[in-house]
Amino acid sequence: xxYADDEWYRDITxxxxxxxxWLQLTAEIGTEAGILVFGLLFAAAxxxxxxxxxxxxxxxxxxxxxxxxxxxxSEVLKxxxxxxxxxxxxxxxxxxxxxxxxxxxxxxxxxxxxxxxAAAVTVALAWRAxxxxxxxxxxxxxxxxxxxxxHFPHDVAVGLLLGAAVGLxxxxxxxxxxxxxxxxxxxxRGQRTRERRTRERRTRG
Numbered sequence: 001x002x003y004a005d006d007e008w009y010r011d012i013t014x015x016x017x018x019x020x021x022w023l024q025l026t027a028e029i030g031t032e033a034g035i036l037v038f039g040l041l042f043a044a045a046x047x048x049x050x051x052x053x054x055x056x057x058x059x060x061x062x063x064x065x066x067x068x069x070x071x072x073x074s075e076v077l078k079x080x081x082x083x084x085x086x087x088x089x090x091x092x093x094x095x096x097x098x099x100x101x102x103x104x105x106x107x108x109x110x111x112x113x114x115x116x117x118a119a120a121v122t123v124a125l126a127w128r129a130x131x132x133x134x135x136x137x138x139x140x141x142x143x144x145x146x147x148x149x150x151h152f153p154h155d156v157a158v159g160l161l162l163g164a165a166v167g168l169x170x171x172x173x174x175x176x177x178x179x180x181x182x183x184x185x186x187x188x189r190g191q192r193t194r195e196r197r198t199r200e201r202r203t204r205g
Contacts, residue, residue, distance in 0.1 A: 005153040009086050010093045013149045017094045024097055027147050031098070034141035035112065038067075038119035041134065045126040056126070058178035059171060063122035066170035070118035070163045074111050077162075083108035086152045096149025110151045110159035113142040117163025125171055 016024065042064045049056040085107045086093065087100035120138035124131040142156035 006086075006090050008153045009090055009146065012146050012153070013094050013096065016097055016147045016149065027144050028098055031112065031141065031144040031148050034137060034144070035115060037137060038116070038123065038134075039064075041119070041123045041127075041130060042067075045123055045130070048127060054182040055175065055179045058175050058182055059122075060126040061182075062171045062174045062178055063119070063126050063167075065174070066122050066167045067115055067118040067163070069170045070114050070166035071111060073166050074109050074114035074159065074162060077109055078106040078111075081108045082106055083152075083155075085150055087149050093149070098148045098150060101150060107151055108155045108158065109162055110142065110145050110155040112145050113138075113151070113156035113159025114163035114166075116141040117160035118167030119163070121164045122167045122171055125168070 016027065042060075045063060046057070046060040049060050051057075083106055084103070085101055085105070087096040088103070116138035120131075120134035123134045138160060142160050145151040145156050146153055
Protein backbone atom coordinates (compact mmCIF):
# COMPACT_ATOMS: atom_id res chain seq x y z
CA UNK A 1 0.00 0.00 0.00
CA UNK A 2 1.22 3.49 -0.84
CA TYR A 3 0.48 6.71 1.04
CA ALA A 4 0.42 10.37 0.09
CA ASP A 5 3.52 11.05 2.16
CA ASP A 6 5.66 8.23 0.73
CA GLU A 7 7.67 10.83 -1.18
CA TRP A 8 8.22 12.85 1.99
CA TYR A 9 9.48 9.72 3.68
CA ARG A 10 11.91 9.05 0.83
CA ASP A 11 13.14 12.66 0.86
CA ILE A 12 13.66 12.76 4.63
CA THR A 13 15.40 9.41 4.84
CA UNK A 14 17.62 10.26 1.85
CA UNK A 15 18.57 13.51 3.57
CA UNK A 16 19.30 11.52 6.73
CA UNK A 17 21.58 9.12 4.82
CA UNK A 18 23.48 12.06 3.28
CA UNK A 19 23.80 13.95 6.57
CA UNK A 20 27.02 14.05 8.64
CA UNK A 21 27.74 11.05 10.82
CA TRP A 22 27.46 13.12 14.01
CA LEU A 23 23.90 14.14 13.07
CA GLN A 24 22.97 10.55 12.28
CA LEU A 25 24.35 9.41 15.65
CA THR A 26 22.53 12.22 17.46
CA ALA A 27 19.26 11.18 15.83
CA GLU A 28 19.80 7.49 16.61
CA ILE A 29 20.44 8.25 20.30
CA GLY A 30 17.96 11.10 20.61
CA THR A 31 15.03 9.18 19.16
CA GLU A 32 15.09 6.99 22.28
CA ALA A 33 16.74 9.32 24.81
CA GLY A 34 14.04 11.96 24.31
CA ILE A 35 11.61 9.74 26.23
CA LEU A 36 14.05 9.69 29.15
CA VAL A 37 14.26 13.49 29.09
CA PHE A 38 10.50 13.66 29.49
CA GLY A 39 10.80 11.27 32.42
CA LEU A 40 13.23 13.67 34.09
CA LEU A 41 10.84 16.55 33.42
CA PHE A 42 8.00 14.63 35.10
CA ALA A 43 10.18 14.20 38.19
CA ALA A 44 11.29 17.83 38.15
CA ALA A 45 7.71 19.08 37.81
CA UNK A 46 6.64 17.00 40.82
CA UNK A 47 9.67 18.02 42.89
CA UNK A 48 8.95 21.67 42.22
CA UNK A 49 5.44 21.53 43.74
CA UNK A 50 5.83 18.73 46.30
CA UNK A 51 4.25 19.70 49.59
CA UNK A 52 2.56 22.70 47.98
CA UNK A 53 -0.94 23.30 46.67
CA UNK A 54 -2.76 19.92 46.41
CA UNK A 55 -4.11 20.75 42.96
CA UNK A 56 -0.63 21.52 41.60
CA UNK A 57 0.71 18.31 43.12
CA UNK A 58 -2.22 16.38 41.62
CA UNK A 59 -1.49 17.71 38.12
CA UNK A 60 2.22 16.87 38.46
CA UNK A 61 1.40 13.34 39.63
CA UNK A 62 -1.14 12.85 36.85
CA UNK A 63 1.25 13.93 34.08
CA UNK A 64 3.07 10.58 33.72
CA UNK A 65 -0.17 8.66 34.34
CA UNK A 66 -1.94 10.54 31.54
CA UNK A 67 1.03 9.91 29.25
CA UNK A 68 0.82 6.19 30.01
CA UNK A 69 -2.90 6.27 29.16
CA UNK A 70 -2.08 7.92 25.82
CA UNK A 71 0.45 5.18 25.11
CA UNK A 72 -2.14 2.48 25.79
CA UNK A 73 -4.63 4.20 23.47
CA SER A 74 -1.94 4.31 20.77
CA GLU A 75 -1.20 0.62 21.21
CA VAL A 76 -4.88 -0.26 20.91
CA LEU A 77 -5.26 1.83 17.75
CA LYS A 78 -2.30 0.05 16.17
CA UNK A 79 -4.20 -3.23 16.32
CA UNK A 80 -7.06 -1.73 14.28
CA UNK A 81 -4.94 -0.28 11.47
CA UNK A 82 -2.18 -2.93 11.08
CA UNK A 83 -0.06 -0.55 9.03
CA UNK A 84 3.38 -1.93 8.24
CA UNK A 85 6.54 0.11 8.69
CA UNK A 86 7.72 2.31 5.81
CA UNK A 87 11.17 0.74 6.03
CA UNK A 88 9.46 -2.44 4.77
CA UNK A 89 6.99 -1.06 2.29
CA UNK A 90 8.16 2.18 0.61
CA UNK A 91 9.68 1.40 -2.77
CA UNK A 92 12.91 3.20 -3.63
CA UNK A 93 13.63 4.32 -0.07
CA UNK A 94 17.13 4.12 1.36
CA UNK A 95 17.88 1.81 4.28
CA UNK A 96 16.88 3.24 7.67
CA UNK A 97 19.53 4.49 10.08
CA UNK A 98 18.33 2.04 12.73
CA UNK A 99 17.11 -1.52 12.49
CA UNK A 100 13.63 -1.78 11.01
CA UNK A 101 11.20 -3.10 13.67
CA UNK A 102 10.09 -6.66 13.14
CA UNK A 103 6.95 -7.51 11.18
CA UNK A 104 3.83 -7.09 13.29
CA UNK A 105 5.25 -4.08 15.14
CA UNK A 106 2.79 -1.75 13.45
CA UNK A 107 3.58 1.80 12.40
CA UNK A 108 0.38 3.84 12.86
CA UNK A 109 0.19 5.78 15.08
CA UNK A 110 3.72 6.29 16.36
CA UNK A 111 4.02 5.35 20.03
CA UNK A 112 7.04 7.60 20.49
CA UNK A 113 5.21 10.57 19.00
CA UNK A 114 2.13 9.82 21.09
CA UNK A 115 4.21 9.72 24.27
CA UNK A 116 6.00 12.91 23.24
CA UNK A 117 2.75 14.75 22.53
CA ALA A 118 1.19 13.66 25.81
CA ALA A 119 4.31 14.42 27.85
CA ALA A 120 4.74 17.85 26.25
CA VAL A 121 1.21 18.88 27.16
CA THR A 122 1.04 17.33 30.62
CA VAL A 123 4.43 18.65 31.76
CA ALA A 124 3.36 22.09 30.53
CA LEU A 125 0.12 21.80 32.52
CA ALA A 126 2.17 21.02 35.63
CA TRP A 127 4.88 23.62 34.92
CA ARG A 128 3.84 26.22 32.37
CA ALA A 129 7.29 27.73 31.93
CA UNK A 130 8.44 24.40 30.46
CA UNK A 131 6.18 24.68 27.41
CA UNK A 132 9.05 26.37 25.55
CA UNK A 133 11.08 23.21 26.10
CA UNK A 134 8.50 20.45 25.92
CA UNK A 135 6.87 21.44 22.62
CA UNK A 136 10.12 21.71 20.59
CA UNK A 137 11.37 18.51 22.23
CA UNK A 138 8.19 16.66 21.26
CA UNK A 139 8.42 17.91 17.67
CA UNK A 140 12.08 16.91 17.41
CA UNK A 141 11.40 13.48 18.88
CA UNK A 142 8.53 12.91 16.46
CA UNK A 143 10.58 14.06 13.46
CA UNK A 144 13.46 11.83 14.52
CA UNK A 145 11.23 8.78 14.05
CA UNK A 146 10.90 9.63 10.37
CA UNK A 147 14.54 10.73 10.12
CA UNK A 148 15.85 7.36 11.32
CA UNK A 149 13.45 5.63 8.93
CA UNK A 150 10.93 3.78 11.10
CA HIS A 151 7.79 5.89 10.61
CA PHE A 152 5.79 7.71 7.98
CA PRO A 153 5.25 11.45 8.51
CA HIS A 154 1.52 10.81 9.06
CA ASP A 155 2.34 8.31 11.81
CA VAL A 156 4.10 10.93 13.91
CA ALA A 157 1.69 13.77 13.09
CA VAL A 158 -1.30 11.75 14.28
CA GLY A 159 0.70 10.43 17.23
CA LEU A 160 1.50 13.94 18.42
CA LEU A 161 -2.12 15.07 18.17
CA LEU A 162 -3.42 11.89 19.77
CA GLY A 163 -0.99 12.11 22.68
CA ALA A 164 -1.71 15.80 23.27
CA ALA A 165 -5.47 15.25 23.25
CA VAL A 166 -5.50 12.16 25.46
CA GLY A 167 -2.96 13.66 27.86
CA LEU A 168 -4.97 16.86 28.24
CA UNK A 169 -8.28 15.05 28.73
CA UNK A 170 -6.81 12.56 31.20
CA UNK A 171 -5.27 15.29 33.36
CA UNK A 172 -8.44 17.38 33.26
CA UNK A 173 -10.57 14.38 34.21
CA UNK A 174 -8.30 13.25 37.02
CA UNK A 175 -7.34 16.56 38.62
CA UNK A 176 -10.49 16.94 40.75
CA UNK A 177 -10.49 13.42 42.24
CA UNK A 178 -6.72 13.41 42.73
CA UNK A 179 -6.82 16.79 44.48
CA UNK A 180 -9.49 15.54 46.88
CA UNK A 181 -7.49 12.41 47.67
CA UNK A 182 -4.32 14.41 48.32
CA UNK A 183 -6.16 16.97 50.45
CA UNK A 184 -7.79 14.23 52.52
CA UNK A 185 -4.44 12.50 52.98
CA UNK A 186 -2.81 15.71 54.17
CA UNK A 187 -5.69 16.35 56.56
CA UNK A 188 -5.31 12.88 58.09
CA ARG A 189 -1.55 13.27 58.43
CA GLY A 190 -1.98 16.69 60.01
CA GLN A 191 -4.55 15.33 62.43
CA ARG A 192 -2.28 12.46 63.47
CA THR A 193 0.60 14.90 63.96
CA ARG A 194 -1.51 17.13 66.19
CA GLU A 195 -2.69 14.15 68.21
CA ARG A 196 0.89 12.91 68.66
CA ARG A 197 2.06 16.33 69.83
CA THR A 198 -0.85 16.55 72.26
CA ARG A 199 0.09 13.17 73.74
CA GLU A 200 3.74 14.25 74.02
CA ARG A 201 2.78 17.44 75.86
CA ARG A 202 0.61 15.48 78.24
CA THR A 203 3.42 13.01 78.86
CA ARG A 204 5.88 15.79 79.64
CA GLY A 205 3.27 17.51 81.85
